[in-house]
Amino acid sequence: MKIVVIQGPNLNMLGIREQNVYGPMKLEDIHGQMKSYAEKNKLEIEFFQSNLEGEIVDRIQECIGDADGIIINPAAYTHTSIAIRDAISAVQLPTLEVHLSNIHQREEFRHKSLTAPVCAGQIVGMGPFGYHLAMVGMTQILNEVAAMKQHQAKAQAAAQAKA
Numbered sequence: 366m367k368i369v370v371i372q373g374p375n376l377n378m379l380g381i382r383e384q385n386v387y388g389p390m391k392l393e394d395i396h397g398q399m400k401s402y403a404e405k406n407k408l409e410i411e412f413f414q415s416n417l418e419g420e421i422v423d424r425i426q427e428c429i430g431d432a433d434g435i436i437i438n439p440a441a442y443t444h445t446s447i448a449i450r451d452a453i454s455a456v457q458l459p460t461l462e463v464h465l466s467n468i469h470q471r472e473e474f475r476h477k478s479l480t481a482p483v484c485a486g487q488i489v490g491m492g493p494f495g496y497h498l499a500m501v502g503m504t505q506i507l508n509e510v511a512a513m514k515q516h517q518a519k520a521q522a523a524a525q526a527k528a
């Protein structure tokens with residue numbers, strides 16, 4: 366099982382940008398924690414960060430046939446990007462949206478997420494721990510999907526044996 370983690374614009378500046386909002390932790394340290402969770406749980410994980418909308422759209426599209434789930438923080442594009450929303454919707458993979466800050470508590474323009482309605486869930490306001498919660502949530506989703514597929518395969522085999 367493979368999870369792709371996609372990080373939007375300015376998240377490469379974590380640890381430098383607005384520490385009062387986003388905290389002192391660097392993106393590479395957040396990714397380090399996610400990687401060790403993945404290793405412990407026998408999951409494959411890949412990380413991608415871009416400041417460019419089109420590159421994020423491309424990376425989401427590349428997940429088809431490559432990934433089982435996506436964890437994404439679209440950052441400022443959350444509030445503006447129909448293109449990223451459409452890409453998430455197009456690939457039909459379980460997707461969790463993460464925001465370090467509580468976007469609902471901040472400026473009004475951050476309250477609306479264009480991407481959340483096409484995601485399985487949204488985690489906000491938990492700082493870097495939100496990414497850990499997303500890993501736990503995604504593991505649960507992937508286990509449920511695998512169990513459902515196994516159940517369907519069994520039911521199909523039983524139906525074929527009867528015919």
Ligand code: DQA
Pocket residue numbers: 374375376438439440441442443463464465466467468475
């Ligand atoms: C953010 C919230 C966005 O509104 C903002 O543009 C970001 C970071 C967060 O993780 O809290 O860049 O996605």
